Amino acid sequence: MRFSSVRTAAFVLGRELAITALLLAGVSLVVFAILFLAPGDPFSLLLEGQMGDDAVREALGVPTAWYAQYLSWVSNILRGNFGTSVHTGLPVLSEIIRVGINTLYLTLGALLITLVIAIPIALLSARMGNTSLTLPLTIAAYVISALPVFWLGYIAIYISTHRFGAFPIVVGSSGTQGLNMTAFLLPIVVLGVGNGTISEVVRYLREEMGRVFAEEYIRTAKAKGGSVWRHSVREGFIVPITQIIATKIPFVLGGAVVVEQVFNWPGMGRMAWQAAQTRDYPLIMGITIIAAVIVRMGSLLQRVVHFMVNPAAAGD
């Protein structure tokens, strides 16, 4: 029995890794294709206003065919070399890691805020149905989730600075990386509230909990005098919560791009934005690949949790 569960684990892990590899190949190809088809290329960017491209290309042995360019980029990435930023000349990977930490703070903090708001509403309304307490809370969750995050960000800045003079709002210029603890909070709260996922967490979790409460095995638990919560927590809470976190990571990352821009937060999202504006090809492609890896890691984590909750059911 133990052996078979180890085998299932290996199978699930192997399959997930294969999916990840396929996905990354697909993402890299698509990003490359978009940038390749866009006017201009890194080479002409580097040599702007200088001698004719083709001659230099040939002299430096830079491939012109798209597949040759793609393969040389991918093979470098596989060796851990993401290239150097056209703009700053710094290695892409270490730059991403440096600012990625800030984005990690921002997104994890925001996710925590989202869950802290959404979970109690979901649990209350799953347990009690629509009451004079849960209905307004649910409606509020939907209204808040409908607010665009950039608008929420500016409103938050307006209120806190102009009304209360609180918070040093601008977190850091691109040069300074030191983060001030109080300045930390506002962007995190804004992203947590405004990433548009609160209502979905509420809806999904409430639905799943409600469904599990109505399962026959919960009736059995009641019939033997056991705790309903103890029996419903795995299928009704842990599984849906990891599922929704995994599926909402892209949305939180997307929201982070906007929030980092609004609050001048020195993170990956703002770096991506700047890279896109300055056509910093290696940086754009590197960030995209890293973002895809993060999203996949979320799903992987979800699979691991599912497996821990129920080894028997995780195989399918």
Added chain:
Amino acid sequence: MAVEPVLTIEDLRTYFYSRSKRAFIRSVDGVGLQVRRGETLGIVGESGSGKSVTALSVIGLIDAEPGVITGRVGFRVNGTEWSLLPSIGDHVSLAEEDGRIVEVVKDNRGWRRKVDRLMHGVRGREISMIFQNPRVSLNPFVTIGSQVAESVLLNTGIRNRREAAEKARYWLEQVRMDSPGLRFAQYPGDLSGGMCQRAMIAMALSSEPSLLIADEPTTGLDSTIQSKIVELLDDLKKAVGVTTVLISHDINVVARLSDSVAVMYGGTVLEYGPADRVLSPDFLPKHPYVEALLESIPSERHIKDGLLPRAIEGEVLDTVNAPRGCRFFDRCHRITNGIEEKCRDLEPDLAEISAGHQMRCWLHIG
């Protein structure tokens, strides 16, 4: 009748409100039953006759509204007496029209809280339940062994996890689980339906209850497995001797395991008495419904006389529009001119026709 009743149900009514029909579904409509210590009471009836709802009402597991609206359920073990239903007057007010309930106002939240308080220490500990569809009635995320052990920890004096696991293993052996040691660590999804039902039975018995309610324990299983489960229940009945309420639409199962039988139809009991009288085709008098019911199942007699089982004509009673008179009126073949009017307009009482044998029919209580 010297043995004291363990469970006494009086005038139980459990209604559900149907939004689409804007009317009450009268699932259980005035049921009264008694279960004496050590006996097995079989409840038979077609689907929708209110058998399961009666059982769920008794242990307070009705979730839909309004649920139980009248009745009294007494439960008595070793001189201790419990009332399993909150007093109706505190939570329910009814409006009647022509002797029929047309409006119910019920404080469901208060009711549920009260029921849970009344059931504390009774549900699981004194009364255990076996459900149909064992595969979905066990928690798919918890191993079989842990689920049985949990019942032991919750409902017996055992507080030690290892002892509880020991006890769980003992009960898995008692229900003749093959290789109980292996099954102990498996999840319900790894087991067949029959094995799951054995686990369910082990779990129900592991709390050493005073009353066991088995709700369609063989439904949804292969017929070979069905007969094995019936055999197991029969053996356990002899070995453990637990007082049982057995609910089934399978007359053969009920006939084999029960001491007394209640036949339900449209939310009421039509005939109630010793199993060998009620379910024997040769014992007369019979309620016309029970007679038709026995005609509808294949038996030795059919084979001997070369007859085919006969289906009961008509539809199962729609309890939303239950007739004013006898509930079996539309499908009954025994109505005579003399009583037709009475049958149509007036519901007969469940009256004693001989000692311990009750019937709800104008033919016999006229």
